[in-house]
Amino acid sequence: MSQDFRLPDLGEGLPEAELVQWLVAPGDTVSLNQTIAEVETAKAVVELPSPYAGTVGALHAAPGDVFAVGDVVITIDTGEDAPAEAAPAHAEAAEPAEAEKAVPNLVGYGAAPRAGGRPQRRARGARAASGPDTAVLEAAPHDAMPRREAPEPVMERPRSTPPVRKLAKDLGVDLALVEASGVTGIITRADVEAYAARMTAPQAIPAIASEPDVVTSVGARPRETRTPIRGVRRATADAMVRSAFTAPQASTFLAVDVTATTELVASLAADRSLEGHRVGIMAIAAKAVCLALGATPSVNSRWDEQAGEIVEFGYVNLGIAAATERGLVVPTIRDAEQLTLVGLADAIRDLAATARAGRTTPASMLGGTFTITNVGVFGVDGGTPIVNPGEAAILALGAVRRQPWEHRGEIALRDVMTLSLSFDHRLVDGEQAARFLRDVAGVLREPGRAMLLR
Template sequence: MIAEFRLPDLGEGLTEAEVVQWLVAPGDTVALNQTLAEVETAKAVVELPSPYEGVVSTLHAGAGDTVAVGAPLIAFDVEGADGASQSASSAAAGGEAQQPNLVGYGAAPSSQGRPQRRARRAAAAGRAVDTAVLEAAPHDATPAPSVEEVVERPRSTPPVRAYAKRLGVDLVLVAAAVGDRIITRADIDDYAERVGTGGGGTAPSVDAGRPSRPSFVAGDGRPETRIPVRGVRRHTAAAMVESAFTAPHVTVFHTVDVTATMELLASLRADRSLDGHRIGPLAVVAKAVCLALPRTPGLNSRWDDAAGEIVQHGFVDLGIAAATERGLIVPIIRDAETLTLSDLADAVAALATTARAGKTPPSDLAGGTFSISNIGVFGVDAGTPILPPGQSGIIAVGAIRRQPWEHRGEIALRDVMTLSLSFDHRVVDGAEGARFLKDVADILQEPGRAMLLR
C-alpha cells in the first residue's frame, strides 16, 4: 500500500517550509519516527520524523525546494493492516494511511520496530562555532569571532557528501564557491574540474583553514557576493520592518556600576551546592527584569490596535535574543517571573544549546512579553534595539568593562555596564521607561535591593 506523507502544520501560522536536506532516499527502509529530512521554516530548522514503517518509494521535493503545508512530501510502500509495520495512526479508507498532524507527535515505536536512525549533528566536529548570543561578555569584553572565522557545515545530501569524499573534494571549499545553497553533484564536478582534482586528488588548502568568499562579477566588472534571503533571516527582516514602522520607538540609556553583581556571581560559582548551574550576568539581568516589571506593567504589555486596548500581561514570557548563522531568533522562557536565579540560568543554558543546534521549535519563538538582547558579547557598550512585534519593551545589555569610576567619593576601578531600553511610546511614557531602567540598574548595582521589591 502506498502511503503519502504531506508536509504537516509546523505551527504558529507557518504555511511553507524549505527542504534543507533529505536523510533518506528512494529504496531505503525506514523505521517509525526515524528522521526523514530537515526542513527550514521562517523560524527554525525542524526534523521530520517518519509516521510510517516501510520503504521509501518517492521523494516529491528535492533539497532546496519550498513545499506548502499539506502538499505531498514523500511516499512510502507500507505493509497492510495484517503486516508487521503500521502507521502512527490507523490506515485511512481508500488505501492511503493517515499521518499525524504535528511534527514529533505520533505512535511510539513498537517493541518489534527497527531502531531509529540517529539524528545528524548540527555541525561537523571541529568546525562548529557557537554563534548563539546567550551569555554576557567577560571583563575584557572580547568580541565574538568574525563572520570570516565561522566555518559552517556545508549544506548537502548524504549521497553528495559521499560523492565528494570519493573525489577528494572538500565541501567547505565548494560551499565557498556556490554560496548559501544546497551543494549538488554538478557543483562537485565543476569544482573538481576547475581545481584539477582529477577524480581522486586533494583539493587545495585555504590559509588558516578559512574558505575563500564566493565571487561573482557585477555589471561593471568588479566582484560582489549575492546571498539569498530566506528562512529565518527573511522572517526576521519582515518582523523588524513591521515593528520599526508600526510602534514609535524610544530608547533610553543608563550606565551602572555592577561590581557588586560580579562579586555575587563569584561567590555563587564557589558554592558547591550550585555546581551544575552556570549562573552568569545575563541570568542576573533576567532576574532583575522580572522583579522590576510589576512596578512598571506598561513594559510588560502589548498594543491591541484592533480592540483599541492596551493588554497588560500578568506573567513574564521572557525573550532572549540569539544571533545564529541562520539569523536572529528570540526563544522564550515561559513564566520567567516564577523562576529562581539558578532556574533562569538553567533556562538560558538550555536555550543556548537548542539555538546552537538550530533546533528551537517554532512554539518557543512566539508569544514573548518582554525581551533581552545581549550585545555585550560582541564588545559593544550600547545600542538601540528594535522591539519584537507584539512587545512594548526590550533591554540591551552592554559589555562589562573594568574602568575608573566614582565610588564613595573616590575614583576606583569598578565593573561598569550600560543598559539600553527601547519601548513603545504608545504604551509607555518616558517617566515609566526611566523608572523601569533605574529599577533594573539598582538591582544590578546592589543585588540586596531585590529584597525590598514586591
C-alpha cells in the same frame, strides 16, 4: 501500496519550509514517527517525522528546495495492497475507493488535509503511475484562484505553488520562462528570485566583463555574492520592519556600576553547592527584569489594535535573543518570574544551547512579553534594539568594562555596564521607562536591592 506524505502545517500558518537535509534514502526502511528530514521554516529548524511505516520509495526534493504546505515530500511503500480496480481515467466524478485511507495526523501538525476537500484540476489524458501528482499540486491549500469552467489551452501551466505564483506576480516574472532547478520539476521561490535578479542586473555588466583588464574578484573572493532572503532571515526582517513602522519607538540609556554583581557571580562560581549551574550576569539581569516588570507593569504589556485595548500581563514570558548561524532567534522562558536565580540561569543555558544547535522550535518563540539581548558579548557598549512585535520593550545589556568611576566619594576602577532600553511609546511613557530602567540598574548595582522589589 505507495503513500505520498505531503508537507503539513508546521505551526502558526507558515506556508512553506526549506529542506535542510534528508535523514533517509530511497530503499531505507522507516518506522512510524521516525525522523526522515530536517526542514527550516520562517522561524526555526524542525524535524519532520514519518506518518507511515514502510520502505522509502522516492524523495521529492533536494536540500535547499522549498516545499509549500500540501507539496509531496516523500513517497513510502507501506506494503499494503492497492485497490482491486482503479477508477477510469475519463470519469468525471468517482466515489473514493474503500481501500483509500486518510493521511495520518501527526501530533502537533493539526488536521491533515483531505483530498476531497476542494475541487482538483484533472490531468489531461492518462498519466503514468510514477509521475508527479499535478492535480494535487495545482490545488494546493492556499490556492485562492476560482475554478475555470471554460476549456483550457493545450499548454500546461508551469508547475509551482500558490506562494511562488504570488511572488512571481509581485516581481513581474513570467513563470513560463523560469526553469525549475530541483529534482521535482517544481518552480521554487529561489528559482523565481534568481530569475528576477538576472533580469534586473545592469545591462552594462556583460560588456564590461568582456574587457581583459577588469578585475572580477579580490583574491579568491567574488566581487559580490547573492543569497536568497528566506527562512529565519526573512522572518526577522519582516518582524523588524513591521515593528519599526507600526510602533513609535524611543530609547533610553543608563550606565551602571555592576561591580557588586560581578563579585556575586565570582562567589557563586566558587560555590560547590552550585556545581553544574552557571549563574552569570545575564541570569542576574533576567531576574532584575522580572522584578522590575512587577513594579512597572506597563512595560510588560501589548497594544491590541483590533480590540482597542492595552493588555497588561501578570506573568513574564522572557525572550532571550540568540545569534545563530541561520540568523537571530528569540526563544522564550515561560513564566520566568516564577523561577529562582539558578532556575533562570539553567533556562538561559538550555535555550542558548538549543539555538546554537539549530533546534529552536517555532512554538518556543511564541508569546513573549519582554526581551533581553546581550550585545556585550560582541564587545558593544549599547545600542537601540528594535522592539519585538507584540511586546512593549526590549533591554540590551552592554559589555562590562573596567574603568574609572566615582565610588564613595573617590575615583576607583569599577566594573561598568550600559543598559539600553527601547520601548513602544504608545504603551510606555518616558517616566515609566526611566523608573523601570532605574530598578533594573539598582539590582545590578546592589543585588541585595532585589529584596525591595516585588
